[in-house]
Amino acid sequence: MFDHIENITQRALKALEAAHAAAIKAQHTHVEPAHLLVGLAQTQGSLAATVLYELGIPADSLFEATKHLLPPPPNGAALAATLDLSPAFQQMLSLAQSEAKRQGDDFLATEHLLLALLQQQSPTVIKMLEIHQVRAENVRYSIQHLLAEADASQPLRPAQLDAAIKARQAMQNTATSPSLLGHLLQPLVALWRRLTGRTS
Numbered sequence: 310m311f312d313h314i315e316n317i318t319q320r321a322l323k324a325l326e327a328a329h330a331a332a333i334k335a336q337h338t339h340v341e342p343a344h345l346l347v348g349l350a351q352t353q354g355s356l357a358a359t360v361l362y363e364l365g366i367p368a369d370s371l372f373e374a375t376k377h378l379l380p381p382p383p384n385g386a387a388l389a390a391t392l393d394l395s396p397a398f399q400q401m402l403s404l405a406q407s408e409a410k411r412q413g414d415d416f417l418a419t420e421h422l423l424l425a426l427l428q429q430q431s432p433t434v435i436k437m438l439e440i441h442q443v444r445a446e447n448v449r450y451s452i453q454h455l456l457a458e459a460d461a462s463q464p465l466r467p468a469q470l471d472a473a474i475k476a477r478q479a480m481q482n483t484a485t486s487p488s489l490l491g492h493l494l495q496p497l498v499a500l501w502r503r504l505t506g507r508t509s
Contacts (some may be wrong), residue, residue: 310391314402318416321353324348324419332392333377336382339395342426343379343433347371349423357419360451366441374437401425420452 311317311325327348332340349357350368361368377497394402405425426434427445440444 310394312418316415317421320352321419321422323419324352324355324357324422325360328398331372331375333389333505335372335379337375337379337383338389338392340369340373340392341395341433342397342401342429342431343477345398345401345422347375348401348436349419349426350417355419356452356455357423360420360423360448360455364441364443364447364451365445366438366443370441371437374440375433377438378433385387397429397431401429401431404428421458424449424452481496 310329311322314322314325322378324345325348326479328344329340329348331351332344335344344479346361347368349355350361350366350371352358352458358368359423401422404424405421406417407426408424409415412421414421427449435445484496
């Protein structure tokens, strides 16, 4: 289903496949952006999964949220082995590819997919975050913070620096203070440093 996507990391591909599996398990008719949030959380060892886990957003809880927030299947609808991607999901993929290019990365990774979900501002995805008392700005800041720590030996690329500055400014308008979030991110950074390279 996702074979047409070029230059994608194994973990990002695994997250997309997990999103498809989550949609089938929930008996939905299409793969939606909300299913990708589940898939990203399930992809252990990825940057996106690390961010979601450390912010207190478990995969199981996200999956249950999709069943409540997305429309149920029509009565009597046959279960399909393969589901089509919704227009919103296809748009999200395009945003993720643009995000990878904007950051100067050669491969589409899980952080690009997660950032694309935030950029798309799907009401369902935003609601799934809010259920866990997390704002989109919290997730965006966590991603940029973690990337900066992982690349501490190298200067930030202009696109990364700009995104980090914007995320930091947005954080000042949220209920979660930067100092508190920094404290929460300490174990996250330590965990990510133990991961192998930038293969997420």
